[in-house]
Amino acid sequence: MLWLKLRREIIRSPWQFTAAVLIMVLGIVMFSASYMSYLNLNESYQYSYEVLHFADYWISLPGLFPRDAVTDALEAEGVERGEARLVLSLPAEVMSSTRPKAYLLGVDLSVIEEYLPRREEGPVRREPKRLELRILSVPDRGRPEVNDLLVVRGEYASSPDEIMLEYRVADYHELEVGDEVTLFAPDGRERAFKIAAVVRSPEFIWVARSRQDIFPSPDTFGVAFVPESGLAEFLFAGGEMPVNELVFTVSDPAAGEAVLDALPKGATLTERAHQVSHEVLQLDLDGYRQLAIFFPALFLGVGAMVLYVLQARTVHAQRWVIGTMRAMGYSRGAIMVHYLAYALLAGLLGSAIGAITGLLVSRWITELYVAIIGIPLVRTVPQYGVLAAAMAFGLITGALGGIIPARAAASLLPAEAMRESPAAAGKRPWLERVFPPLARLRALAKVGYRDLFRNPRRSLYSVLGVAVATSLILVSSVLLDSVDWAMRHQFEDIERYDVMASFYPGAPPEVLDELADEEGVRAVQGVVEVPVELHFAEEVYTTALRGLEPGEHLYDLRPAGIDDADLEATAGSSGLRGIVLAASLGQRFGVSQGDIVEVESLLDHSVRRFEVLGFAEVPLGALVFGERDAVARSFDLPELYTTVFLTVDGDRERLIKDLESRPGVVSVLDQANLRDTVRQLLRMAYAFIGVMLLLGGLLALAVVFTTTMVSILERERELATMRILGTPSRAVAWMVSLQGLVLGAVGLFLGAVLGQVLASVALGMWGSDLFDFQVVTYPRTYVVTGLGMLGILLLSGMPALRRLAGLNLAEVAKRRED
Amino acid sequence: MSAVVRMVGMSKTYRMGEVEVKALKPMDLELGEGEVTVVVGPSGSGKTTLLNLIGGLDRPTEGTITVAGVEINRLDNGGLTAYRREKVGFIFQFFNLIPSLTALENVEFVAGLVKEPLDPRQVLEAVGLGDRADHFPAELSGGEQQRVAIARALVKDPLLLLADEPTGALDVDTGVRVLALLREAAQRGKSVVIVTHNSAVAKMGDRIIRLRDGEVISDERIESPVDPLEIRW
DSSP: OHHHHHHHHHHHSHHHHHHHHHHHHHHHHHHHHHHHHHHHHHHHHHHHHHHTTOOSEEEEEEEEEOHHHHHGGGGSTTEEEEEEEOEEEEEEEEEEEOSOOOEETTEEOGGGGGGSOOOOOSSOOEEEEEEEEEEEEEOSSSSOSSSOOEEEEEOOOOSTTEEEEEHHHHHHTTOOTTOEEEEEOTTSOEEEEEEEEEEEOGGGSSOOSBTTBSOOOTTTEEEEEEEHHHHHHHHSTTSOOOEEEEEEEESSTTHHHHHHHTSOTTOEEEEGGGOHHHHHHHHHHHHHHHHHHHHHHHHHHHHHHHHHHHHHHHHHHTHHHHHHHHHHTOOHHHHHHHHHHHHHHHHHHHHHHHHHHHHHHHHHHHHHHHHHHTOSSOOOOOOHHHHHHHHHHHHHHHHHHHHHHHHHHHHOOHHHHHSOOOOOOOOOOHHHHHSGGGGGSOHHHHHHHHHHHHOHHHHHHHHHHHHHHHHHHHHHHHHHHHHHHHHHIIIIIIBOOSEEEEEEEEEOHHHHHHHHHSTTEEEEEEEEEEEEEEEOSSOEEEEEEEEEOTTOOSBOOGGGTOOHHHHHTTBOSSSBSEEEEEHHHHHHHTOOTTOEEEEEETTTOOEEEEEEEEEEOOSBOOOEEEEHHHHHHHTTOOSOEEEEEEEESSOHHHHHHHHHTSTTEEEEEEHHHHHHHHHHHHHHHHHHHHHHHHHHHHHHHHHHHHHHHHHHHHTHHHHHHHHHTTOOHHHHHHHHHHHHHHHHHHHHHHHHHHHHHHHHHHHHHHOSSSBOOOOOOOHHHHHHHHHHHHHHHHHHHHHHHHHHHTOOHHHHHTSOOO | OOEEEEEEEEEEEEEETTEEEEEEEEEEEEEETTOEEEEEOOTTSSHHHHHHHHTTSSOOSEEEEEETTEEGGGOOHHHHHHHHHHHEEEEOTTOOOOTTSOHHHHHHHHHTTSSSOOOHHHHHHHTTOGGGTTOOGGGSOHHHHHHHHHHHHHTTOOSEEEEESTTTTSOHHHHHHHHHHHHHHHHTTOEEEEEESOTTGGGGOSEEEEEETTEEEEEEEOSSOOOGGGOOO
């Protein structure tokens, strides 16, 4: 019979039940979809690493060594598989397609190609393109023991004149098996290699040039693999190819240090956790996992609150029914189960629908992610655990929301329950004592604001409902604003150049003068970059020291908080007096202004000690900065510029071609092109965030609808009495709406604060030396969120107001006090 | 005694699902100025329906109901709201005071709705609650709350005072004092209608209308009504 009662109550207020179930569905879909995709992705990474024998350690040698001089170290106990190889960057030239590219920051966007500019149809036009290739040697004898390659197209290289290209650079330039890649040796010789295969590598699932440049464009940077014999012929006149890196897997983690100890001094060890590609992906995956718990927990917390509000109201309204049931002989347990059942049913139904939907959505997310990131091998895992967890979370949420009202119902004494409840308390609110003119307001206005204080529980629910809803909407928007701001800050405020040319070993000052005189060139800035290792108390960090000339602002640190005077202050009489660190490095290594940091040049391994004079707030690229000439003097460098920035107001294409044809130019980056694509990507990100906003908005609507409805239902008799006494229904509607808006405004404010905190927590999950995002909220976000919430408040109050307008006044006025 | 309310052929039929319920069968009735009319009858006899129709909370299915020359069955919702505001004072069994307003503010609430109200404080003093004016409903006894409700009804100086079981939630001593206030209102020219199933209350009426199954089964005029303070139940 109690089940029949429950069923009828659900049928009588279908929207209320639907709202509760919808909230649960949203939370469970978010959890199951994101957690299942997380597990699939994690499994795919592990599977790729396992099959392709991803290394546990990398040891960079302090120069070139004959293979036999270092491979003995790999005999150390605990080493499973090992390789000695040559890794170097060389200028290269390919015949690149001229069609627009579906890549940004090294990420393949072809899966969302429909949002990108349409490619021209017809035959591919090609032109020579200069870029930097990271060349890794692969054994002649067969596949590498460690860091094996997955051949996507073609055949594994077997002859000295063959090369294998990592798939991103191949796809970007639309290069196919059989096409040629020309490599340029440091001494100017060149040699054409035929593409034997397009491959994927476990070391370059995320292609990074270095820790400081984790978003190189495949336009100017790529990875390629060449048989040892090919490199020996090309670079070492057919002699034996020396090596400069060891990679190995271990069965015992101590083996890493053991191998290092057996190698010449100056060799540096990198464990898997700090391998750039792995670390970027792990950061991404960890952040994803945390968000997969964080957002759903938020949604389910809201779900529990809504169920509590609904059930508390039901129990209060049904005091008489509960008393009667108890009087008839129903046990406390039966009453408790009955009032808990509504919440549990909402939880169960919501989690069942949510888990199944989540399973379908997770497949789509996994496919999209795999396609965008380019995971070599995909393996999905059975999701029974997540499905079970989703169902459990649904039930737990239902139980959490329903248990307190159900216990309250079960503990009611029959006589007490059937007695008329005392008159609702009313008292002069504190606000009126603080601000006496309020007492002189018209009676209707007084009812309006005193009601807000009369039942703090009711007001609190409304405020919390709006606050949580606002924070849910805001958190996605703030994340986007922060990323948008960081990208614009990086690519528009700090990196203000249009074209960046990298030189090896460097460009003399005359080249800068020549470039400045070129037609269409507006400004030129030359910088010096020294690859360095920073030695902190316990850790070593590889980065670059960038020497900048004060007064030249194509790479501008002023928006990052470092002005020309700060930069000048780094220069001393005989070289650098101090340095400026990227703020993310300061945070990561706990360095403060005034601390001394040891800086080792990776060019000659000389070590200098500098005082930290300040920190630059740069979102990307954890570099070290100093005054240009002082940097050169400190490290005894010739007067050469390793990187030249240019702004262009003429024919950019022609200038880039001209730069690429200059001797010593390793690569030329079209920053303006990148900037356009960043804007485009951000527009697409808005679409993605739009989905999050839609979910947040739906949740907000359900939450605010429920709290508003309950708030009005609880006062139905009071409001009906006002109407009987002759208050126009419009005035009552206004009063109720204004109450909603006032509580909404408080909720909005709290929600704005909560949203900032949540966004900050979410960004913190991603923060590292690789990305340094500040929490930024654009004013328009507040305006749009505020207006959106206003709309939601008004919309969600409408059904309740309509119900109020259609009340049977006589019937409601005769009810006992709720 | 001139008629304030005139009902001609007035009936009310409800639909409850498939079932048609004749709450009031066609009736002709007039209520006079300064008269206390007590409507008695068992549950479901149509007492409250009659009160709701007179008070403009509901519309008759057939017939007309004219109050002070205005056929209120023709009024739209806005017109009925204005009618209730200007002409009718309601007194409920459970008082229905607005919890967030003090006794005086509850009276002022209604005073603020009409053009020429009486002085709220004076009205509150008249019902014996001058010293409780600043108390909230939760701080007042049931009798005091009902007296506030009467003051709230009187402050607009209405033509009609409609009371639905005004003593239903009160003890006898408190109840008779409330009835005495209603008698005083009638003496000041109000037409007072009291709906009750307490036959003892009927003794104070100038007129007793008995209903059963939606029909008037008797309409009795009393020459010498009992002083409310002498009633006991």
